[in-house]
Amino acid sequence: MQTAPWTTRSLLTPGEVATLFRVDPKTVTRWANSGKITSVRTLGGHRRYIESEVRGLLGAVPAQPR
Template identity: 80%
Template sequence: MTATTQQTRHDSPEQLLTPGEVAALFRVDPKTVTRWATAGRIGSIRTPGGHRRFRESEVRTLLDELTRDAETGR
């Protein structure tokens, strides 16, 4: 990876996911993702139209943690 590529990635805005996209990653219903956000289990932001969006980096971190916990039997 070149310095230019690293700089471009660093300056690019965070990728935002819809509840449906998050649900597909976790293999749950989108309403479950909304409940997680309401309960504070996963952070979300609201669009100007009031829709929830989730930061991809946070979603991936949670998915990695849950996968790791499942593999270790926690």
């Protein structure tokens, strides 16, 4: 049996990703559907996002003035 390259501790919910990017969680789902961000499904069918990938993408986003 192979182990996944991530653990449940390194996965983020759509809400957590949305908070980091300051967008609506549905936007995060659209990004996953279009292939802009990788998602994995839990046994219950919920999306989770790999934290290291999200943090890498977050570092590539220019800061917006408030």
